Amino acid sequence: MKTTTGILIFSFLAAASAQAVAPATPPCCPAPESKPACCAGPKPATAATAAACCEELKSATPFTGQSLYLLDAKWTDDAGRTVTLGSLRGRPVILALFFASCEYACPVLVSDIQRLRKTLPESLRSQVQVVLVSFDVARDTPAALAAFRARQGLDAGWTLLRGEAVPVQDLAMLLGVKYKQDARGQFSHSNVFTVLNAEGEIAHQHAGLMGDVSEAAKVVAAVIK
Amino acid sequence: MRPTTATALVRCWLRGIGAAAGCALAAAGWAEDRGGDGMVLIPAGEYRPLIRSKDEPERVAVAAFRLDVRPVTNAEFLAFVRAHPQWRRSRVSRLFADPGYLGDWAGELEPGPRAPADAPVVRVSWFAVRAFAQAAGKRLPTTAEWERAAAAGFTQADGASEPGFQSTVLAWLTRPNPEPLPVAGSGRANAFGARDLLSLVWEWVDDFNTSMVTGESRADSGLERTLFCGAGAAGARDPSDFPAFIRAGFRSSVRANYTVPNLGFRCAQTP
Numbered sequence: 001m002k003t004t005t006g007i008l009i010f011s012f013l014a015a016a017s018a019q020a021v022a023p024a025t026p027p028c029c030p031a032p033e034s035k036p037a038c039c040a041g042p043k044p045a046t047a048a049t050a051a052a053c054c055e056e057l058k059s060a061t062p063f064t065g066q067s068l069y070l071l072d073a074k075w076t077d078d079a080g081r082t083v084t085l086g087s088l089r090g091r092p093v094i095l096a097l098f099f100a101s102c103e104y105a106c107p108v109l110v111s112d113i114q115r116l117r118k119t120l121p122e123s124l125r126s127q128v129q130v131v132l133v134s135f136d137v138a139r140d141t142p143a144a145l146a147a148f149r150a151r152q153g154l155d156a157g158w159t160l161l162r163g164e165a166v167p168v169q170d171l172a173m174l175l176g177v178k179y180k181q182d183a184r185g186q187f188s189h190s191n192v193f194t195v196l197n198a199e200g201e202i203a204h205q206h207a208g209l210m211g212d213v214s215e216a217a218k219v220v221a222a223v224i225k
Numbered sequence: 226m227r228p229t230t231a232t233a234l235v236r237c238w239l240r241g242i243g244a245a246a247g248c249a250l251a252a253a254g255w256a257e258d259r260g261g262d263g264m265v266l267i268p269a270g271e272y273r274p275l276i277r278s279k280d281e282p283e284r285v286a287v288a289a290f291r292l293d294v295r296p297v298t299n300a301e302f303l304a305f306v307r308a309h310p311q312w313r314r315s316r317v318s319r320l321f322a323d324p325g326y327l328g329d330w331a332g333e334l335e336p337g338p339r340a341p342a343d344a345p346v347v348r349v350s351w352f353a354v355r356a357f358a359q360a361a362g363k364r365l366p367t368t369a370e371w372e373r374a375a376a377a378g379f380t381q382a383d384g385a386s387e388p389g390f391q392s393t394v395l396a397w398l399t400r401p402n403p404e405p406l407p408v409a410g411s412g413r414a415n416a417f418g419a420r421d422l423l424s425l426v427w428e429w430v431d432d433f434n435t436s437m438v439t440g441e442s443r444a445d446s447g448l449e450r451t452l453f454c455g456a457g458a459a460g461a462r463d464p465s466d467f468p469a470f471i472r473a474g475f476r477s478s479v480r481a482n483y484t485v486p487n488l489g490f491r492c493a494q495t496p
Contacts, residue, residue: 065318172434173351173481174320180435183282 063089068174069200073167075133078145078160085131088159089200092223093129094216096193097168097177099136100148105191108209110152113193116213116220117157124224131159135168135179135187176205197223264291264494265418270382272369275469287373292366293491295410295420296345296428297357299336302327305357307334312353321352325484329405338405345409345426345489351481354429354490363492365431368476370493372469375422377415384415385466394423394468402426402487409489423468426489427475436476 063069069086077083094113098106110132117125134140145160154160163171172179179189195204195216204219269289306313306327313334314327328348331337340346349357358364366374378387385391412421422428479485 066320068320070318070320169432169434176434176480178434178436178477180432 064199064201066202067200068095068171068196068202071167071170071174073163073170075161075163075167076142078142078149080142083159083161085200088129088131088196090198091127091129092198092203092220093131093196093200094193094220095131095133095175095196097135097172097175097179097189098132099134099187099189100140100144101136101186103186105189105209107152109191109193110154112206112209112211112213116217119214119217120221124221126157127224128157128220129159130154130157131161133161133163133168133171135172135181135189136185137162137165137168139185175202195219195223263294265294266290266496267292267370267374267417267419270373272373272376274369275466275473285369287369289496290366290370291494291496292370292374292417292419293363293493294414294418296426296489296491297354298343298409299330299340299346300342302346302349302357303334303336303342305360309356309360312356317353319482321482322350323482323484325486326350326353328484329486341405341408343408344406345421347406347426347487347489348484349429349488349490350484351429351433351479355431357490358492361492363494365429365490366493367432368430368435371422371428371430372472374417374419375415377417377419379413379415382416391468397424398468398471406487426487427472427485429488429490430476433476433479434481436473 063086069084069089072084072086075083075085094116096109096113098109100106113130117128117130120128134145140162142162145162148154149158149160171177175192175194177190177192179187181187190207191209192205192207193216194202195206197203203223204216206213206216267287267290270287271284272287273284310316314330315333317326325348327340327346329336329340331339336342355365376382376384378384378390381387381390384394406426409425410420412424414420415422475488479488
């Protein structure tokens, strides 16, 4: 079992530290010669142009092999709208799993992400979308998510989603997030948030609570630029 | 010669042929497979979680389920990738399988000498094995189901109280893996008729990501609260069950796209 032992040790080390993945080549429209400001540029064109550009981009090229947007599940937001993660293409996304009745970690995770957003200049902040996806497929209805939004005072920069058990498991697996429901219906879960680049690829993962979020903020800023 | 001795001799002979020709699983393994489809019924029972929070029960009920007698083989996985080209080595997204995927195979559709047809398939990701199970109309066993099946001894439903069983399991842990791996199912059947749960390869379970052992050995008995919400209350069941710790550690250390040289799988089904 030498191989296994080696892998175990290696994996333990890997699992123990926050995983930073080098950000991929930056964002948005793939044609380098045209370099449109598009939907993720620091100086976006008019809203109409940006929207058209994003639509064009979304339909024009398939997702990359590393894009989480390959997961084509349908989610429902707290306003009851159907959402696919792929619709976020073109801008940096901060993605985390949570559950609305969480007593300890999730509010802290939210405040960590708020803290990260505050370190960004206003022009960048408005381009970042935070997406929280619930583990709690049974209890986190759109109404429960809406109540969480109100409780936490979350603005339009935050998207709160619920989905079915299999897509939630898939997403957790792709993010390397561990979770388990206990007898009281609470979830034990990894405290981690993930920065996705414009293509939906994992650019950075931040593990732990109340830590230094400056590295994550740098990656977000790099994705925009 | 008494009939019982004759029967035993025939059994030994069958096993001998099987080990040599690699076909005996069918003869000996299927003997316990009453449905004739390579699965055995694991009766309803309970699972004692290795690590649990103080609010969780010591024993978890596990409903009856069906489990493959042996791990899935290279030949079976080859048939799957032939039928589902998106799971071939050259086509699979790195998101769903790392670059080591099916790395023992000689070619895209050729397992070759390092991956004999009847040996368990390894270097397969969780996403790939779940797709295999779905295509077969089955699913992956949960941690509770797998541990419930593997808790049986060779002759008793509770292996922990069977003399010599734990030491046999430990002995496997200390032996290097033979290369190539032996025929899947050539190990001795446990009391439920399942083979090689603890003697051939590690196996994926559907919910491996519920295993929350941290990488910090000092934190394993009281998990790091800032990394895992709710984990501060977790405590370990039986520190003497070393193989169970290894399995929990293994599960907590892999990600769903990882492929590992001695990590295979078998499927389950709800009856």
